[in-house]
Amino acid sequence: MSLVQAGKTYNLGGRDFIELTDYSTEEIRYLIDLAIEIKRKQKNGEAYQPLLGKTVGLIFEKSSTRTRVSFEVGVYQLGGHALFLSKNDIQLGRGETIADTAGVMSRYLDGIMIRTFGHDRVVDLARFSTVPVINGLSDLAHPCQVLADYQTIYEHKGQLEGLKLAYIGDGNNMAHSLMIGGAKLGVSVSIASPEGYEPDSQIMADSRELAAATGATIEVVRDPREAVKDADVIYTDVWASMGFEEEQKAREAAFASYQVNEELAALAKPDYLFMHCLPAHRGEEVSEGVIDGSNSIIFDQAENRLHAQKALMAALIG
Structure with missing residues (x-):
């Protein structure tokens, strides 16, 4: 049984995902429905590749098992390319500003996931980025x-x-x-x-x-x-x-x-x-x-x- 009205879809393209407060109840239900449908497709071996030709940058200032593996595998299964970026791989870890990092990465990537300590870093990255930013974890929210x-x-x-x-x-x-x-x-x-x-x-x-x-x-x-x-x-x-x-x-x-x-x-x-x-x-x-x-x-x-x-x-x- 669907969590939203049958056939109802929501256009969320281009939005950031910083915390659930940014999404309505119906939008969250839609995302859960979509996750269940994508899971069904994957279990049945049905091709579903909406990220074909797209690259998603994965910034890890905080290490992880589940976040890294699930995002890398997820991008691959959706037909895209995942680019793992640790704090030692990019200049963000050497003092480059969030604004400059966001500006440059927005020219290269189709989306960014960041897992970090300070929640303000997620907010600032989304503020200066022109591509969607996903909060993979911050000290305030998961x-x-x-x-x-x-x-x-x-x-x-x-x-x-x-x-x-x-x-x-x-x-x-x-x-x-x-x-x-x-x-x-x-x-x-x-x-x-x-x-x-x-x-x-x-x-x-x-x-x-x-x-x-x-x-x-x-x-x-x-x-x-x-x-x-x-x-x-x-x-x-x-x-x-x-x-x-x-x-x-x-x-x-x-x-x-x-x-x-x-x-x-x-x-x-x-x-x-x-x-x-x-x-x-x-x-x-x-x-x-x-x-x-x-x-x-x-x-x-x-x-x-x-x-x-x-x-x-x-x-x-x-």
Whole structure:
């Protein structure tokens, strides 16, 4: 069943993808529908190459497994050429301005994906670029992951509106994008974070305002048991994301009671889904019994990074 009206399409060509706030509920639903259709084509061996003759630059100031592999493979499967650019490969890492980098790359490329630390770098790159810019991850948002996540939930549950997602752990970029996506799609999101590690207050306020239109609720609580109660989805992330490794010991202490384990998961609905954006640290933020258990769909969501990002590139660049 489609998430949008049968036959309805949206012209997203030339747009940037910085965060889900930039897209309407119907546009996000359309992208999920497109991802599911592209996935079907790929599984059936049907050719679909809207990027034929096009080149997409992939800027990595922050290393990755899933983002790099899924984008490179995705561009290839769509008929295009992916150009991997680490911070050591381009002058951006040696002091060239974002404006100059964007101006030059726009003359060579048909689209740009950037995975970086500061969100302002994504915003500035999009501001000065004349080709679509996709946020592959910043310290504030991870919209590509969340687009794939809600696609995965929809595939397993057959719906999005009315579901409850519990996110346990650091109020980081994943929590931010999950709240915004949930608010847009009618999924209630309950975040459980220890004091000092809550999500950004402005993003919380924005998400609650967006949720008012879809009937979803956005809440931040201290007790993970309160967040997980009757949840359809349990989601967690590492306690110390890339760039915060020096805080590992302090975070282990702060998050000690926030592990997603069998006892906590028992408070969710029996058919709950367990999700993790990976990489995971088994025995820290999640027990082996949960992440490797029958409710876990971590590899389905990892696979859907490929399909969701192909949908993005087909819609924005193709």
